[in-house]
Amino acid sequence: MAESRFVLVPLLSFILILSLPFMAEPAIGVNWGTLSFHRLSPTTVVDLFKQNKIQKVKLFEADPDALKALMGSGIQVMVGIPNEMLFLLSSSTQASDLWVRQNVSAYTVKGGVDIRYVAVGNEPFLSSYSGQYxxxxxxxxxxxxxxxxxxxxxxxxxxxxxxxxDAYESSLPSQGAFRPELTQIMTQLVSFLNSNGSPFVVNIYPFLSLYGNSDFPQDYAFFEGTTHASYRWIKCLLQCI
Known part of the structure; x- marks a missing residue:
């Protein structure tokens, strides 16, 4: 059997989902990515989810093999759209209709995939993209x-x-705002999310902060502590968005 191109990447990011205007309960899930030297078959990955009682997963793209493996699993799924597809989907309703038909409608059937969210891009406002998306x-x-x-x-x-x-600017969330160049788009985005009952999603990577700074609190990076100032910073951020 040919080796699958999928891999389970546990705790690749800490996904904080905030309902607007009220905050939803934060959840720790897993990302299912494609970059690895040790790739597992989609069915093996889903079995690992079940064995470890993982109930939420994000796919970075709507790959048919991964979605088929998730059918009937009861796992809640966020399906991602790569940034590179945003131009096409922004310029053509036919393209968006086709994407929804092939990647959502085809799987949200009885006994199918429990798709809860579609992630439109992945961190498209990242400063390193220089406004490209x-x-x-x-x-x-x-x-x-x-x-x-x-x-x-x-x-x-x-x-x-x-x-x-990095879309947010300031050391204290209560005293800051989004980056100035994002003010207009963030206002539009928050209005859209609020109108459609969608959450505001933030990816944070405390373990990468630990990797880059040996003084970063380890218990916070591994979700084991609640007393460090960095934890209070995140709590404040959640309350102020």
């Missing part, structure tokens, strides 16, 4: 929302835009 985000969201509505899925599948923490 900013102008595509809202048009892509609007087209995809219409496509979900036409497929009678808008009440069940919610669109989100995972953001990196």
């Amino acid at each position: 900013v102008s595509y985000v809202m048009p892509a969201l609007l087209n995809l929302q219409q496509s979900l509505a036409r497929a009678n899925l808008a009440n069940f599948v919610k669109l989100v835009v995972p953001c990196n923490a």
Whole structure:
């Protein structure tokens, strides 16, 4: 049997999902990525999810093999759309209709995949992208929302835009704001999310902070402590967004 190109990457990111206007309960899930030297078959990955009682997973792209393996598993799924697809989806309702039909409607059947969210891009506002994807985000969201509505899925599948923490500026969230160049797009995004009952999603990587700074508190990086100032910073961030 040919080796699958999938791999389970446990705790690759700490995904904080915030409901607007109220905060939802944070959840620790796993990302299912494709970059690894030790790739597992999709069915093996899903078996590992079940054995470890993992109930939420994010796919970075809507790969048919992964989605087929998740059918009937009861695992809640966030399906990702790569940043490179945002231009096409922002410029064509036919493209958004086709994407929804092939990657959502085809799997949200009885005994199918429990798709809860579609991630429109992955951290498209990251400063290192120099605004490359900013102008595509809202048009892509609007087209995809219409496509979900036409497929009678808008009440069940919610669109989100995972953001990196670098979209936020200031050492204290209560005294800061989003980066100035993102003010307009963030205002539009938050309005869209609120109107459609979608959460605001932030990816944070405390273990990478530990890797880059030996003084970073280890118990916080591994989700074991609640007393460090860094934990209080994140709690404040969640309360202020």
